[in-house]
Amino acid sequence: MSLAEVIKETFNQVFNKDPEVIVKSPGRINVIGEHTDYNNGFVLPAAIDKSVYIGIAKRNDDQIVLHSIDYNESYQTDVASLAFGPELWTNYILGVTRILRQRTDAVKGYNLVVVGDVPLGSGLSSSAALTCATSFSLSKLFDLNLSKLEIAQIGQQTEHEAVGVRCGIMDQFASVFGQDNSLIKLDCRSLEYEYIPIELDGYEILLLNTNVKHSLASSAYNKRRESCEAAVALVKEKYTEVESLRDVTLDQLDELVKPVNAEYYQKAKFVVEENERLLKATQALKSNDIKTLGKLLYDAHWALSKEYEVSCEELDFLVSTVSTYPEVAGARMMGGGFGGCTINIIKNGKSNDVINKLSDLYFNKFSLNLKPITVSISNGTHEIL
Structure with missing residues (x-):
């Protein structure tokens, strides 16, 4: 039914x-x-x-x-x-x-x-x-x-x-x-x-659900937003045309935010660079350059983990582990963070192999079952x- x-x-x-x-x-x-x-x-x-x-x-x-x-x-x-x-x-x-x-x-x-x-x-x-x-x-x-x-x-x-x-x-x-x-x-x-x-020629998308959701997600989300807005305010004092991080350059962050607050600088720098990664990923998709797309996903994950600090041990473990699998072109955490899924670009027909290899490793480390989710675009x- x-x-x-x-x-x-x-x-x-x-x-x-x-x-x-x-x-x-x-x-x-x-x-x-x-x-x-x-x-x-x-x-x-x-x-x-x-x-x-x-x-x-x-x-x-x-x-x-x-x-x-x-x-x-x-x-x-x-x-x-x-x-x-x-x-x-x-x-x-x-x-x-x-x-x-x-x-x-x-x-x-x-x-x-x-x-x-x-x-x-x-x-x-x-x-x-x-x-x-x-x-x-x-x-x-x-x-x-x-x-x-x-x-x-x-x-x-x-x-x-x-x-x-x-x-x-x-x-x-x-x-x-x-x-x-x-x-x-x-x-x-x-x-x-x-x-x-x-058109991921020869590849498919697999989501891997950590089955965790850490309780600090909502409060941390709002805190990250406040850091970004504070960085914009510092830049705007000199560059009055700036309205959001979309308008801010890395040079402006180095000049006006980095000397004042390391936290604001780190969070704002992530956002500026993430926009750049997205534009490169769009071009990679249009030219069916899966290798470049995959690298950008890995780069995005570790920036989310180490700079924006919204990942968690379970997400990092999954991305770190699949990065050693040749059948995985790229992976990263997806969503607000502190749990949820990783998104993985995997060679067609190899998802079950990846799931089988990962499941025991994940359970042995975290005593949690790994839940694969296959999706299609709708x-x-x-x-x-």
């Missing part, structure tokens, strides 16, 4: 009626360009074939009733108060609803069922998939006519206001704008984007009923 069918069946069981709308919104991978989005830089994500599904229907009163199949939980509030629940999944949905209610009173009571197959805590942006699915389904249900960009921006705003993570736009943009077999080169300042066909958020 497909997840869309599971949604429909559960909706009938819980609410004794069919959903009026069913929406599918995918998670994402990001080939390179980490922690650049909230610094107005470049990113290179893609939507994947792991998604969040929402079924929704109007009610005849002002109540909102939510049901999660994955957690086997329900929660109820009313449109006027939109009181957040004790579980985070409810707050993403109600956070979106609150933002839309501030725009229009067209949003009324509704019933909603949610399920997904985006692995939680794996760096595949299940939260962005959930917020985008919510915005899209509410837009359809209440005829709000939200644009794709508005849906992505509402998802980002929800992360900021309802969850307290000051994320950039990448995850939500990829979830909404994804296109089959294409990466999205996104300029996070102008929001101009380009679809780049992904379309973005869309209605399926």
Whole structure:
């Protein structure tokens, strides 16, 4: 049974009626360009074939009733108060609803069922998939006519206001704008984007989930952002035209930030160099230069680990180990950090060999099972009923 069918069946069981709308919104991978989005830089994500599904229907009163199949939980509030629940999944949905209610009173009571197959805590942006699915389904249900960009921006705003993570736009943009077999080169300042066909001639993408998520992820994320903003402020004192790290050069960092604060300098230097790596990776993809692409991924990982300091022992172990395997062209940690997945570019047909070699080594070192995740590049958020 497909997840869309599971949604429909559960909706009938819980609410004794069919959903009026069913929406599918995918998670994402990001080939390179980490922690650049909230610094107005470049990113290179893609939507994947792991998604969040929402079924929704109007009610005849002002109540909102939510049901999660994955957690086997329900929660109820009313449109006027939109009181957040004790579980985070409810707050993403109600956070979106609150933002839309501030725009229009067209949003009324509704019933909603949610399920997904985006692995939680794996760096595949299940939260962005959930917020985008919510915005899209509410837009359809209440005829709000939200644009794709508005849906992505509402998802980002929800992360900021309802969850307290000051994320950039990448995850939500990829979830909404994804296109089959294409990466999205996104300029996070102008929001101009380009679809780049992904043709890894002779290679495939494999994600390896560490099955860890260290608790400092959210607070550290915000701290890194503050360091970047502080570096920009130091540069801006002399170069008033500077608005973000996108505008900053390494020479300016050496001149104005390095003498003042080593932490700000290190974090800002990473972002400037990560943007450069992404532009080189884009060219490597266009010319099918897998060797150069792979090296850039390795370089990005160790910069994320040693300079931006958002990796962890488990991620470093996986990347360090596969770097000795000739069938692996490149690998790095993916996502906000402190756990989640590595993304690996592996010769076609060799993924199982890599998994078999790594699994015992990983378990012996960390007493954790290594979870491989195969993904394909998919379309973005869309209605399926």
